[in-house]
Amino acid sequence: MYARSVSDPEGFWSEAAERLDWMRAPQRIKDVDFTHGRVAIRWFEDGTLNVAANCVDRHLAEHGARTAIVWEPDDPSEPAQHISYRALHENVCRMANVLKDHGVGRGDRVVLYLPMIPEAAYAMLACARIGAIHSVVFAGFSPDALGQRINGCGAKVVITADEAPRGGRRTALKSNADKALIHCDDRVKCLVVKRTGGQTTWTEGRDVDLTAAMRAAATDCPAEEMGAEDPLFILYTSGSTGQPKGVVHTSGGYLVYAALTHEVTFDYHPGDVYWCTADVGWVTGHSYIIYGPLANGATTLMFEGVPTWPDASRFWQVCEKHSVTQFYTAPTAIRALMGQGNDFVTGCDLSSLRILGTVGEPINPEAWTWYNEVVGQNRCPIVDTYWQTETGGHLLTPLPGAHATKPGAAMKPFFGVQPVVLDPESGQEIEATEATGVLAFRDSWPGQMRTVWGDHERFENTYFQQYKGYYFSGDGCRRDADGDYWITGRVDDVINVSGHRMGTAEVESALVAHEKVAEAAVVGYPHDVKGQGIYCYVTLMNGVEPSDDLRKELRNWVRQEIGPIASPDLIQWAPGLPKTRSGKIMRRILRKIAENDYGALGDTSTLADPAVVDDLIENRMNKG
Numbered sequence: 001m002y003a004r005s006v007s008d009p010e011g012f013w014s015e016a017a018e019r020l021d022w023m024r025a026p027q028r029i030k031d032v033d034f035t036h037g038r039v040a041i042r043w044f045e046d047g048t049l050n051v052a053a054n055c056v057d058r059h060l061a062e063h064g065a066r067t068a069i070v071w072e073p074d075d076p077s078e079p080a081q082h083i084s085y086r087a088l089h090e091n092v093c094r095m096a097n098v099l100k101d102h103g104v105g106r107g108d109r110v111v112l113y114l115p116m117i118p119e120a121a122y123a124m125l126a127c128a129r130i131g132a133i134h135s136v137v138f139a140g141f142s143p144d145a146l147g148q149r150i151n152g153c154g155a156k157v158v159i160t161a162d163e164a165p166r167g168g169r170r171t172a173l174k175s176n177a178d179k180a181l182i183h184c185d186d187r188v189k190c191l192v193v194k195r196t197g198g199q200t201t202w203t204e205g206r207d208v209d210l211t212a213a214m215r216a217a218a219t220d221c222p223a224e225e226m227g228a229e230d231p232l233f234i235l236y237t238s239g240s241t242g243q244p245k246g247v248v249h250t251s252g253g254y255l256v257y258a259a260l261t262h263e264v265t266f267d268y269h270p271g272d273v274y275w276c277t278a279d280v281g282w283v284t285g286h287s288y289i290i291y292g293p294l295a296n297g298a299t300t301l302m303f304e305g306v307p308t309w310p311d312a313s314r315f316w317q318v319c320e321k322h323s324v325t326q327f328y329t330a331p332t333a334i335r336a337l338m339g340q341g342n343d344f345v346t347g348c349d350l351s352s353l354r355i356l357g358t359v360g361e362p363i364n365p366e367a368w369t370w371y372n373e374v375v376g377q378n379r380c381p382i383v384d385t386y387w388q389t390e391t392g393g394h395l396l397t398p399l400p401g402a403h404a405t406k407p408g409a410a411m412k413p414f415f416g417v418q419p420v421v422l423d424p425e426s427g428q429e430i431e432a433t434e435a436t437g438v439l440a441f442r443d444s445w446p447g448q449m450r451t452v453w454g455d456h457e458r459f460e461n462t463y464f465q466q467y468k469g470y471y472f473s474g475d476g477c478r479r480d481a482d483g484d485y486w487i488t489g490r491v492d493d494v495i496n497v498s499g500h501r502m503g504t505a506e507v508e509s510a511l512v513a514h515e516k517v518a519e520a521a522v523v524g525y526p527h528d529v530k531g532q533g534i535y536c537y538v539t540l541m542n543g544v545e546p547s548d549d550l551r552k553e554l555r556n557w558v559r560q561e562i563g564p565i566a567s568p569d570l571i572q573w574a575p576g577l578p579k580t581r582s583g584k585i586m587r588r589i590l591r592k593i594a595e596n597d598y599g600a601l602g603d604t605s606t607l608a609d610p611a612v613v614d615d616l617i618e619n620r621m622n623k624g
């Protein structure tokens with residue numbers, strides 16, 4: 001199948017597209033140009049469909065009573081919900097009608113800032129149903145970050161909830177949205193799900209009780225006929241620069257790819273209960289909680305809580321309670337749970353599990369082995385799925401039962417995916433089987449992003465400029481003697497903290513926005529649980545005294561500017577930063593010091609003032 005997928009992509013993908021219900025079946029399958037200056041990616045271009053109808057309506061006739069979503073709330077004493085495809089249809093239609101009542105239609109943008117509650121799924125599918133474009137903002141982002149994203153896509157409506165329960169605590173989402181909306185157009189409406197019933201302030205004329213409005217809305221709403229290349233969603237992600245970019249995914253190709261990868265990578269069969277622990281605020285939640293599984297008529301579990309509350313057995317309790325068959329999580333969660341000891345796992349009945357998955361960052365062999373032996377009891381293949389917000393779905397992964405697995409390797413390309421290892425300097429493909437270099441892809445696959453919202457030039461420059469004719473991933477990789485792929489991590493200024501992707505430049509801009517900070521440089525360093533931690537070198541304004549209190553103040557400042565996920569782990573006071581004579585910060589050196597690897601600093605002779613390096617080494621924070 002793989003050989004055919006690359007030798008006859010048109011044939012392969014036109015057959016794969018038959019898994020969807022099209023309103024008009026596509027005849028033009030693929031039209032792709034990776035040439036910098038005229039990058040264009042189109043799949044199934046003349047086909048029309050509705051994504052929500054594919055994820056909901058078409059399952060009704062035969063499987064209306066089947067559970068579409070199992071919802072497990074934060075608090076285990078609150079009852080779980082089993083939402084059938086029929087109930088899903090009703091709720092999606094109700095929400096779609098509310099959106100229409102507030103003037104939302106084809107092509108309009110809607111921002112979602114929600115907990116992991118069924119309404120998040122209803123909202124995404126309601127947008128898809130009426131042809132609106134959703135942009136989900138992770139509920140851990142700050143009001144500032146939310147405001148930027150509302151303005152960035154010119155949203156008409158924000159959907160949020162009063163509060164988000166997580167780990168027994170509550171985040172005041174509505175109040176965050178209130179703060180964000182101060183900086184937005186007055187016409188932006190705010191629809192509020194009543195999740196906890198907690199106190200919120202209300203702005204008449206702007207705020208709408210969505211729970212009540214849905215109750216009053218009609219349960220039927222026609223599905224718009226959309227073009228395959230009409231945008232389905234925008235999702236902001238971090239890059240090398242300070243400004244996150246709005247990744248745009250379209251309807252037909254994205255859904256074909258999400259559905260096929262979900263079925264094949266997880267060996268999904270009817271009757272399975274599939275659980276992906278991601279948040280819908282990230283791409284993993286889009287493709288592998290909502291779109292892929294629901295397009296396949298699957299039962300997908302949605303979890304509101306955290307792995308360690310009420311205690312570190314929660315994941316395994318949920319697996320037992322709902323007889324989960326496929327379990328898909330991030331290495332950071334595996335490492336955190338591994339540290340809590342085996343009793344939390346072995347006390348639960350995990351005999352229903354068949355496949356385990358990981359995603360988001362390289363998994364260290366120790367965590368992989370623990371996952372395999374303790375959670376999977378040596379009988380569940382582990383799929384280590386490598387992909388990105390930009391790629392829409394899995395690019396490299398072993399297929400369970402078909403491929404060997406190796407602890408820490410993403411192994412093989414998915415159908416239609418053509419990885420190449422490039423020499424980072426020359427940009428030449430390394431032909432030898434064993435190779436180390438940067439990871440790029442030779443041709444397109446249907447789930448690939450199409451553009452950066454409002455900035456196609458940035459799309460071309462980010463992914464297609466440095467290595468001509470390829471999609472450049474930003475990751476380094478190694479291909480071993482068997483031809484299997486190992487991801488070695490980002491080669492740009494993006495770091496991966498607990499599976500959350502972050503631009504070091506974003507943290508730097510937040511730091512320098514503080515009045516006491518003159519200059520800042522941020523790098524990643526190895527962290528036992530988070531994968532990478534955030535290491536900040538900060539130069540203070542003249543006359544400002546460094547102190548532990550100031551460290552705390554800066555840490556809180558960054559949390560406020562971006563969100564808790566961007567909290568600096570280590571802040572080192574740097575009287576000076578290592579710079580070239582032309583004033584460029586030499587990050588390579590800062591990275592080495594943060595990694596505690598300063599024996600290998602390399603050439604420092606081009607520094608304007610080599611003495612700053614000695615000071616930084618002497619006062620480094622990461623002495624472990």
Ligand code: PRX
Binds near residue numbers: 389474
């Ligand atoms: O560096 C790679 C890492 O996560 C980056 C993509 O992050 P994001 O767009 O947030 O998407 C995460 C979920 C798809 C990649 O450039 N990454 C993702 N999966 C893996 C990985 N690194 C190693 N192994 C993986 N399985």
